[in-house]
Amino acid sequence: MAVTATPSNLRKQPASQQKVDNIIQPFLHKDFDPADYLNSALPALSTTVTPAQSVQHGRTVPLPELNAQLQTVLSQVNAQMTRWSNTLTQLTDEIIRCGGRLAYEVEVLRGDTTGLTDVLDNRLRKEIELLAPRHDALNGEHLENEVVTSSPHEELPKPTSAADEPEYLNQLRTLTAVRSRLDAVIQVFGDAMAWPLAPSEIGAMVGLPIPLLPLAHQYVKTGSLQALATPNKPANGADLPILRHQDQDLYYREHGDRYGIGYYGHRPMPVVAASLGRTPTHVDEKHMPSRLDFTAEDFKPAWEASKKLLPVLREAEITDGFNGIFSFTPDGGPIVGQHPTLDGFYVAEAVWVTHSAGVAKALAELLTTGRSEVDLADCDLARFEEVQLAPAYVSETSQQNFVEVYDILHPMQPRESPRNLRVSPFHARQQELGAVFVESRAWERPQWFEANAELLQDLPAQWRPVSRDVWSARFHSPISAVEAWKTRTAVAMYDMTPLKRLEVFGPGAANLLQRLTTSDILKHPDQATYTLMLDNGGGILGDVIVARLEPDSFHVG
Template identity: 75%
Template sequence: MTSSQALSQKVVIIGAGIVGTNLADELVSRGWNNITVVDQGPLEMPGGSTSHAPGLVFQTNASKTMTLFAKYTVEKLLGLAKDGENCFNQVGGLEVATTPSRYEDLKRKLGYAQSWGVEARLVDAAECKRIYPFLNEEIVLGGLHIPSDGLALAARCVQLLIERTREAGVVYRGSTPVTGIERSGGRVTGVETPDGVIPADIVVSCAGFWGVEVGAMVGMSIPLLPLAHQYVKTGPVPALKGRNELPNGAGLPILRHQDRDLYYREHGERYGIGSYAHRPMPVVAADLGLTPKHVDEHSMPSRLDFTPEDFAPSWEDSKEILPALREAEIEDGFNGIFSFTPDGGPIVGQHRDLDGFYVAEAVWVTHSAGVARAVAELLTDGRSQIDLGECDVARFEDVQLSRAYVSETSQQNFVEIYDVLHPLQPKESPRNLRVSPFNARHRELGAYFLEGAGWERPYWFESNAHLLDELPAEWQPAPRDAWSAQYSSPIAAAEAWKTRTAVAMYDMTPLKRLEVSGPGAVTLLQRLTTGDVSKKPGAVTYCLLLDEHGGIRSDITVARLDEETFQVGANGNIDLAYFTREARRQRAEDPAQWAQVRDITGGTCCIGLWGPLAREVVSAISDDDFTNDGLRYFRAKHATIGGVPVTVMRLSYVGELGWEIYTSADNGQRLWDVLWAAGQPHGIIAAGRAAFSALRLEKGYRSWGTDMTTEHDPFEAGLSFAVKLSKDDFVGKAALEGFSEDGSPRRLRCLTVDDGRSMVLGKEPVFYKDEPVGYVTSAAYGYTVGKPIAYAYLPSHVAEGDAVEIAYFGSRIRATVTPEPLYDPEMKRLRG
């Protein structure tokens, strides 16, 4: 598409709230102006979540993506002004702790702020009192102060954006419900309204909690749940009298009292109080009916009647933390609707099967301008400068799209929104949604399961506890602090030891597997990947998927099983959606080059059989040749093991001799049993994900989503070996011209902890010469090397051998930049 064709694209945005109007503005700033924004409510106050939003913007988040969205929202709203008044009151933010666990968590949040570039400081109780004079200092232990936080004037922002974009030619149609989406030939062609069809080449649904209904118009499951959230305004508070000139003015920082699920802001002489402390109150948006033509502050679809009995405990907690409230009463309250999702992230991206249809839903005011910019970049540049993996609408598995799953998990996220959660903490319910064929055997062996993408994943096995008595001294793990010890076990050390010295079985079934087949399969994979996958059947290729700017979309393995059939080891449904879209477009351009993309994960299973004695196990139950000559490294073949037909790939992400062994799900338990029986003379064990993660880092293998994202190119990620620039054109190749590892301004580096015992978990800031210069991507205790390992992106001038420090709960852990990989750099173990 030429630039003139792109600029002439007819865009319809559904929703004139703070996301939709920001998106229109971001597109206008990029030269697009053939834009129509429709909303079922009146433009002066559409009646969605934006219309009642209290506007708090706390930027610091465990997610880098969400933090960067919030930072941009602050930046943009500060610059959006009229008559000398902008749309952001930068009063700062203060999060206070009234419990020791919360105070420790604030130290962790300070680390996030330092990692993502947000100015913040930890303050004691006295300083909290100075910053916020109305606090009850007796119950406050300390706080986190972020000076750049503040209050978004959401309604004013929307009106100024409408005014500005109208001048640029954007058409707004208020009180115009959307009744359908017109499409033809796999593309959107228009948006249906009672007044007729609005032609469109691109439709973006920014409908907020109505997004479920809009998605249903195109057969798209939008996994969000509208939930009511309580907000009250007090009557005049004597202590606030005369502090603010405007009725909704504020001078004090926004305050979060997360130990009681509460937040506070000033409204002139009144307080606004928001509470998550009540029971979840789900809503079905379709039951709210059409938005009336008249909407005001007290009458809008997103504002439900207040339930005072739910707020009563929060009112008592509020009078305790802010004694000044004892002289006031609740004057007004409502239960305001906004969106929650199964994992707490926004829903952003395009329809897998309908070109031109995009969504930007479940976006709070806090992240609104950031998300809008990201979507505008997707439309105009083909990628967002901020990685969207955590927000991509395609990230959910099918089982996670059921209404029951969305409802339960979204309500749980509401309940836990201010809780102190460990990064490995699993859902308690729903569980056992997806289990591998080996699950029964795992349970017999005492597996400790954590959950991911609906799968039950064993992290270690209690049946291996006795091995701790045999563990050599050099393999004994260091004691962990209380935080890093959660969801951890020393048994993982024994499982790592057995993998390195004998043989272990790993359940690799949750790895996403795609089958790409047909006469256009080679063409598709050659075009999308950085590797040469046109080799003869039996070849396995590790390669990358890049975007047009050279950012890493994913890393995959591609096994050519026959002339027209490939098995792809992918990272999740985002990869599936990408391959599906590209295959459809390829077929449209040349029907002879059709390729079918199928998710075969659920119908298959995989055992990773790894360790120096792996050959002894297999040779006892297979007549096939598993020697080096029979199956070389990064090769695949069909075989029979113990009577079970399998596909075997000589790959190993733990750095030991062995194979990924695939079979159909119905044969899975039998495969486990025959390998288990054959391995008994060789000391075989079942091993879990905890040992796997540690062994992976010792070998220096990257994990997509942490060690690399679309924000990183292959050279800075240390993956240039996976890029075959000599190959004919592939997506992202042109962007890499002139790139090199030596020329990269930053590099992913291996760090080892100097004291040999202090653990980190990931996302902690890394300091060089007392300045924050990067953050930890992945971390684990290296059982083979006897010390903790962390990987981090650091400026290129930080070299191997240099000393750095990792901030962990307010303390500094000394570490050294170390050559990688730490284990078997000559690859003798893998190729032996």
């Protein structure tokens, strides 16, 4: 029941006081207080649990006070439950990390065991035979019941002491014990390693989130076409170039006397890679985990569009079709390179088949020389912010990239969703000034402010931007030129919140930054230096501004 208080001068009075029941008279009084009335009319409440405790404390607790105490207790319980929940989550994450790491170590041990097997079986066979027990030594009970006879003049063999044994025999015993232990470990964990794991799950073993989403991609082959049949043409050969039907998300290529048709216009169909099961013993183009059942209904629009584009297909039929698997990332690019903190762990994922040879060459160069001839900065594993690694973000953005894979997008076209995931403390004020935002690494960053439009009339001729056609004028405003003019000739304020900043301080900070950058940063405090940071091969990792705050304190942004 809800009780609302009404000012006494607005409270409706009964037409006749004599007609009002005496029971409700107290409620009509102008000084009536519901809380005081309940405390006086109801039995007293106590915080005690037992009668003995009630007598000991000897007091009752009003309802408001009891409510306050209850809220305090509930807050304490809730805080404790939150701490326990966080602790449980941390322990769970630690167990998952340890389990993944153990599986990784087991796989390393598996390789070591294979190497030991080769040494034991092929290189040290003769030495191993020296350790092999005799047949009669395998049955101690039989020897105990057997009478040993010998000639009085026959000299019994003397037992060999450990000191007389060659060192390599001790090493062999150690190797045998190690191999036995490794076999036991692999027996326990080996079955789990035989299952195919998604890249994200393999990355989790070494603490590396891999933001990608496998999606189904349709591909079909037609029956034999007389128009494509030529003498001595290989079964998978092609004489014509690949054809792309951009507006319908289609592409075509020859397979001998048949056409192959790929289609991106269907709905996004995410695939759970871990559900694909074991890799079959026999693998070919029609038997592999990445070949999923064909969903013919999704391909119908593509088939109709293909028959309109290529008349030769109007009498043809689809004889083979499947849903393949193609991984997409939040920004649509591949993921290539080494784990940021674990040497020897490399990733090459979300790679188009047309790029595969180049990626293979670049990765081989990384593995052998430590540096690729092709700049892989845009493919770097660590290019995504933490918020961009969230499964929901990866799923939505990757599916959108699949939908737009054949679309002609303006390079400055902003993402429509998800947005407003990360905003600066000045976001509200920027909105008031008419900021036009773009999304960058999940941050909302203003491109220009409509509040500065009135300055266009004062813009000097030498600062006026060149005229643009309709396409290049999209997602652009001449206000940007005004803001650049004022930045150079007056004063401007920029929001640097989305940019990473590092504080480097302590003994040796100056020498460290002097060694890592290309400019002289040993300036007086309160001075800044624009400089570059390079890799071991002289390639540019990034441009930074190093500000010296104190002799041993620097701000890098």
